Amino acid sequence: MEKIKIVIAGPRGRMGKEAVKLVNETEHFQLIAVIDHKNDGMNLSDLEGFSGIVAPIYSNLEECFNQNQADVLIDLTTPEVGMYHARTALNYGIRPVVGTTGFTKEDLQELNNLCEEKGLGCIIAPNFAIGAILMMKFSQMAAKYFQDVEIIELHHDQKLDAPSGTAVKTVQMISEVRDSKQQGHPQEKETIQGARGANIEGMHVHSVRLPGLIAHQQVMFGADGQTLTIRHDSYNRASFMSGVKVAVESVMKLNLFVYGLENILE
Ligand SMILES: NC(=O)c1ccc[n+]([C@@H]2O[C@H](COP(=O)([O-])OP(=O)(O)OC[C@H]3O[C@@H](n4cnc5c(N)ncnc54)[C@H](O)[C@@H]3O)[C@@H](O)[C@H]2O)c1
Numbered sequence: 001m002e003k004i005k006i007v008i009a010g011p012r013g014r015m016g017k018e019a020v021k022l023v024n025e026t027e028h029f030q031l032i033a034v035i036d037h038k039n040d041g042m043n044l045s046d047l048e049g050f051s052g053i054v055a056p057i058y059s060n061l062e063e064c065f066n067q068n069q070a071d072v073l074i075d076l077t078t079p080e081v082g083m084y085h086a087r088t089a090l091n092y093g094i095r096p097v098v099g100t101t102g103f104t105k106e107d108l109q110e111l112n113n114l115c116e117e118k119g120l121g122c123i124i125a126p127n128f129a130i131g132a133i134l135m136m137k138f139s140q141m142a143a144k145y146f147q148d149v150e151i152i153e154l155h156h157d158q159k160l161d162a163p164s165g166t167a168v169k170t171v172q173m174i175s176e177v178r179d180s181k182q183q184g185h186p187q188e189k190e191t192i193q194g195a196r197g198a199n200i201e202g203m204h205v206h207s208v209r210l211p212g213l214i215a216h217q218q219v220m221f222g223a224d225g226q227t228l229t230i231r232h233d234s235y236n237r238a239s240f241m242s243g244v245k246v247a248v249e250s251v252m253k254l255n256l257f258v259y260g261l262e263n264i265l266e
């Protein structure tokens with residue numbers, strides 16, 4: 001079987017390190033280069049923690065793509081950088097698998113259009129953990145029967161974006177089945193701004209940031225005399241890697257834009 005040639009952007013990050021390990025340990029994957037805004041011209045194997053993992057380091061994405069024939073770009077960086085990387089990859093005929101969160105609706109639309117124009121696949125996955133995908137799907141199922149919902153997402157305190165990509169995706173999935181509803185008391189007033197969290201499509205999203213956490217979300221539904229809580233917890237970043245693997249394998253067979261791993265899992 002021909003190996004899938006992969007470039008990873010953000011290899012020294014918390015997720016990037018796990019992705020390097022995954023690609024390095026997967027027989028039909030080949031790490032051909034990495035994108036890092038530091039260490040340009042060095043080799044990954046020269047850096048602490050990557051002993052024996054040979055891949056040239058580029059700070060310039062175009063230079064990397066001009067010098068290496070990649071199939072897939074895995075991006076695990078920051079929203080602005082990730083958007084630029086995904087757009088550039090598609091322009092080079094390379095399929096992006098993006099775990100980076102914080103993309104806007106306009107960003108997603110732009111990538112969708114670019115995929116159509118180029119006839120290429122691209123996967124944007126706000127959460128790669130299979131359990132998180134199920135948590136979102138179960139929440140979507142529950143929302144058919146419970147209209148009142150609040151989302152509490154909890155992450156480590158080094159996270160840059162709020163609300164989380166998973167929370168935004170959960171709102172989107174629930175709004176596909178939930179009639180619009182103004183929740184809470186019609187005359188409710190925040191005496192301190194932000195007390196009710198973010199309001200996305202009429203659903204309140206509360207973002208908790210604490211050291212000790214990794215990635216967690218609970219979706220709470222309420223109805224007369226009962227509540228239902230659906231919760232998922234990631235306790236380490238290895239929990240995301242089976243999803244990254246599936247996404248890389250799937251994107252090679254795709255010629256369209258996919259937002260959310262639930263769309264490719266069987
Ligand atoms: N989809 C998922 O399942 C999932 C899971 C965890 C994290 N995330 C998201 O992935 C992203 C990364 O998370 P993290 O915890 O690894 O963050 P991190 O801060 O540990 O890593 C980000 C890395 O990006 C690098 N970087 C920044 N600018 C760059 C550039 N121009 N070129 C190359 N590299 C650059 C940084 O040096 C850093 O090493 C975040 O957006 C986070 O929300 C998604």
Ligand SMILES: O=C(O)C1=N[C@H](C(=O)O)CCC1
Nearest residue numbers: 101126127159164165166215
């Ligand atoms: O660590 C993070 O940052 C995570 N971000 C994702 C999100 O924004 O939903 C989910 C997984 C961890």
